[in-house]
Amino acid sequence: MKHLDVGEYIAEQQARIDRLQAELEACRTNLNNGHAPPSLAITIPPAQIRTAGKPVFPELRKRLLPYSRDLLLPLIDAREAYGIAKYGQTLLTDDGRDTPTEVVNEMLDALAYVTEWTMQEPANQNLREYHRQIQVMLADMVDYINMLRMMEKYL
Secondary structure, eight states, X not given: OOOOOHHHHHHHXXXXXXXXXXXXXXXXXXXXXXXXXXXXXXXXXXXXXXXXXXXXXXXXXXXOOHHHHHHHHHHHHHHHHHHHHHHSSOOBTTSSOOHHHHHHHHHHHHHHHHHHHHHHSTTOHHHXXXXXXXXXXXXXXXXXXXXXXXXXXXX
16 A cells, blocks of 8 residues: 655645636636626625515515524514615615625625634634634535536526
8 A cells, every 4th residue: 555645645636726726717707708707795885776676584584493583583673674774675685786795795794703703712612613614604605606607607
């Protein structure tokens, strides 16, 4: 049995990563007809939000799991009220927002705030686990969005 040469393994993996990144960038470029890919960090200004579509919060309330309903329902009600006060309307399905971008931005905010919290309480292992879970979920979401955007050109 051949022993693993760590340096060789790292070089092979880096070459694989470089090749995959080049392929991904080529797909992104092709998807956007040679233009730079849309940024997942850019959102639309509040003035451009449209009043169109179905309200999201009633559906969110229906989808709450029984064990979390009592805990989350008051927070959801307060969040909807905040959105109405800020934007003059509840969250709607056809409001003009790039919903995947909004999801990523909100998840990035959550990750940043949990990072801040873990820095304030470095010994709290529960926070470290939540931080890890948010990171994994965020990375999976970004991969999923990128895959969907690459596939759009084939549909």
